[in-house]
Amino acid sequence: MASYDVIIIGGGPGGYVSAIRCAQLGLKTACVEGRETLGGTCLNIGCIPSKALLHASHMLHESQTNFVKMGLKGKSPSVDWPQMLSYKDDVVAQNTKGIEFLFKKNKIDRMKGWGSIPEPGKVQVADEVHEAGSIVIATGSESTSLPGVEIDEKIVVTSTGALALPKVPKKMVVIGAGVIGLELGSVYARLGSEVTVVEFLDAVTPGMDGEIAKTLQRTLKKQGLKFIMGAAVQSVETTKTKAKISYKLRKDDSEHQLDADVVLVATGRKPFTDGLGLAALGVETTPRGQIRTDTHWATNIPGLYAIGDAIEGPMLAHKAEDEGMAVAEVLAGKAGHVNYGVIPAVIYTSPEVASVGKTEEQLKDEGRAYKVGKFPFMGNARAKAMFAGEGFVKILANKETDRILGAHIIGPSAGELIHEICVGMEFGAAAQDIALTCHAHPTLSEAVREAALACGDGAIHA
Numbered sequence: 001m002a003s004y005d006v007i008i009i010g011g012g013p014g015g016y017v018s019a020i021r022c023a024q025l026g027l028k029t030a031c032v033e034g035r036e037t038l039g040g041t042c043l044n045i046g047c048i049p050s051k052a053l054l055h056a057s058h059m060l061h062e063s064q065t066n067f068v069k070m071g072l073k074g075k076s077p078s079v080d081w082p083q084m085l086s087y088k089d090d091v092v093a094q095n096t097k098g099i100e101f102l103f104k105k106n107k108i109d110r111m112k113g114w115g116s117i118p119e120p121g122k123v124q125v126a127d128e129v130h131e132a133g134s135i136v137i138a139t140g141s142e143s144t145s146l147p148g149v150e151i152d153e154k155i156v157v158t159s160t161g162a163l164a165l166p167k168v169p170k171k172m173v174v175i176g177a178g179v180i181g182l183e184l185g186s187v188y189a190r191l192g193s194e195v196t197v198v199e200f201l202d203a204v205t206p207g208m209d210g211e212i213a214k215t216l217q218r219t220l221k222k223q224g225l226k227f228i229m230g231a232a233v234q235s236v237e238t239t240k241t242k243a244k245i246s247y248k249l250r251k252d253d254s255e256h257q258l259d260a261d262v263v264l265v266a267t268g269r270k271p272f273t274d275g276l277g278l279a280a281l282g283v284e285t286t287p288r289g290q291i292r293t294d295t296h297w298a299t300n301i302p303g304l305y306a307i308g309d310a311i312e313g314p315m316l317a318h319k320a321e322d323e324g325m326a327v328a329e330v331l332a333g334k335a336g337h338v339n340y341g342v343i344p345a346v347i348y349t350s351p352e353v354a355s356v357g358k359t360e361e362q363l364k365d366e367g368r369a370y371k372v373g374k375f376p377f378m379g380n381a382r383a384k385a386m387f388a389g390e391g392f393v394k395i396l397a398n399k400e401t402d403r404i405l406g407a408h409i410i411g412p413s414a415g416e417l418i419h420e421i422c423v424g425m426e427f428g429a430a431a432q433d434i435a436l437t438c439h440a441h442p443t444l445s446e447a448v449r450e451a452a453l454a455c456g457d458g459a460i461h462a
């Protein structure tokens with residue numbers, strides 16, 4: 001039996017980041033991971049492989065739509081799918097090996113196997129039981145499905161299957177117009193699949209700023225994705241090579257059917273805590289199966305903490321990482337803190353979507369007086385040179401004090417641009433603080449400054 005200050009169960013972005021910070025703060029640390037490789041959902045079957053395929057398919061799209069306009073002639077590239085998959089696998093391998101290296105560098109013991117907690121202060125991996133001053137659960141999440149829809153990861157797939165299809169399907173149906181469905185739907189649409197997205201609600205990406213969601217749906221439609229909104233999927237039947245999707249339209253209860261070669265079920269994710277022994281320990285959970293914690297990530301069992309997708313809050317890698325660092329600081333006797341009001345969210349479609357803070361809908365619901373500063377990318381010289389003038393930056397600020405309350409961007413590199421606003425919000429910035437900051441020309445960031453100017457006396461180029 002080995003003894004540690006901290007044992008972390010789960011080696012995803014929550015767990016591995018927490019392990020590194022614990023070790024940096026002088027705690028003797030081990031991390032248990034059941035998968036062969038470290039990095040969790042994010043590096044193995046989530047953020048990283050999906051972004052690799054988004055990047056490759058975006059390059060194809062650029063070559064097909066913009067190269068000739070820029071005077072780049074010649075045979076346009078065609079898709080070598082096995083090579084694209086191996087590029088994606090290579091990107092994943094480089095990143096997961098990088099975490100292994102960081103574990104060695106920080107002298108973190110990696111335990112291979114599935115961990116459980118037989119009693120407080122003990123972690124069992126296979127036949128071995130280890131002692132821990134504190135235990136951090138960072139076991140992440142898994143895909144959900146719908147009643148009447150059985151996943152086989154061949155014809156009816158989750159995101160995991162969709163990242164490794166044997167060939168590009170002719171027809172794909174995506175159930176769910178959330179982030180994962182729209183990102184992977186975009187990948188296959190760009191590669192030539194006929195993609196139909198079936199969504200229960202009337203708008204895509206629930207929770208996003210309404211104006212942004214509408215613009216995103218309109219743009220994706222122009223790119224060839226079809227949308228069936230307000231539709232409740234009833235069942236998916238499969239033969240050896242095809243699927244038949246039955247759905248009812250909510251507005252009139254009428255029944256319809258669709259055919260597909262592949263059905264991607266992207267209806268959300270739920271916490272993964274199987275096999276840990278939480279019920280026997282008496283760990284409190286929410287009705288959605290999330291581990292309940294206090295503001296310092298402590299569960300109701302002394303010495304037992306939880307972070308990341310396994311607890312409440314947005315299921316995002318950077319939220320898990322921030323909690324991982326903060327809980328390490330708490331365990332080392334410091335003041336770990338996460339500002340949940342400033343957690344950006346990004347959709348890596350083209351154009352990208354990024355948001356932070358309050359949406360207009362939330363501000364209206366809260367009855368708060370706010371002003372809107374908007375600037376279209378069509379007014380930004382750099383975006384026009386990139387054929388990326390679609391979209392806008394929208395900053396929401398307090399009507400009296402000018403303090404930034406939220407920002408929503410749809411357009412080129414939105415996922416990078418949002419961080420200027422995040423830093424501003426962390427410092428309690430007013431829109432004028434961004435407006436008075438000199439921004440290099442010609443950059444996409446100037447669009448953020450112009451939106452901030454639009455919160456005051458007006459944008460210059462609109």
Ligand SMILES: Cc1cc2nc3c(=O)[nH]c(=O)nc-3n(C[C@H](O)[C@H](O)[C@H](O)COP(=O)(O)OP(=O)(O)OC[C@H]3O[C@@H](n4cnc5c(N)ncnc54)[C@H](O)[C@@H]3O)c2cc1C
Nearest residue numbers: 010012013014034040041042046115140308309315316317
């Ligand atoms: C297709 C897809 C795309 C995504 N894209 C993005 C994105 O672009 N940006 C973003 O921020 N988020 C994205 N996400 C979400 C992101 O992957 C998760 O929010 C993030 O991985 C959560 O981190 P975590 O550490 O809490 O859990 P996970 O990454 O799920 O890691 C948990 C780890 O714990 C291990 N584990 C579980 N139980 C045990 C046990 N008993 N013993 C040992 N090990 C165990 C699992 O094997 C897993 O490796 C995406 C997700 C998917 C599916």
